Amino acid sequence: MVAVAVVLLAGCGGGGTAGQEAAPSSGPALGTVTTAPDGVQEVTLQTQDDYVFTPSEFTVAPGPVRLTVANVAEQMTHNFRFTPDDGPAPIDPEIPLLTPGETRTIELTATTPGEYGFECSFHTQLQQFGTMTVSG
Numbered sequence: 001m002v003a004v005a006v007v008l009l010a011g012c013g014g015g016g017t018a019g020q021e022a023a024p025s026s027g028p029a030l031g032t033v034t035t036a037p038d039g040v041q042e043v044t045l046q047t048q049d050d051y052v053f054t055p056s057e058f059t060v061a062p063g064p065v066r067l068t069v070a071n072v073a074e075q076m077t078h079n080f081r082f083t084p085d086d087g088p089a090p091i092d093p094e095i096p097l098l099t100p101g102e103t104r105t106i107e108l109t110a111t112t113p114g115e116y117g118f119e120c121s122f123h124t125q126l127q128q129f130g131t132m133t134v135s136g
């Protein structure tokens, strides 16, 4: 008996390189501070099911700030507030409740330079903290 093996080699790909199309930009990266047409600084943070703010640190100049927090979690409800008695000056605006999939925006005015801690008050025991720095 003679076994005849016929092996067909599939053509290997024709030499095309994987295309890397630039993804359409849907706005600045998380934590990147931009200035809106009305002169207000804008920055977006994200939180998710892992009890982390992404990013947990950002820096603004003194002046008005429009801060957006997006909760992309599937399960966890979070919130956002500046940690009471932490920074050089109180910042009152907060997001009391941010349910899964919800995005909210607050406006605040950064005045005194320094570091302002913020937190999700539900999850401080899980270290859900961050810091906003107001540059001098």
Ligand SMILES: [Cu+2]
Pocket: 051, 077, 078, 079, 120, 121, 122, 123, 128
């Ligand atoms: Cu939280």
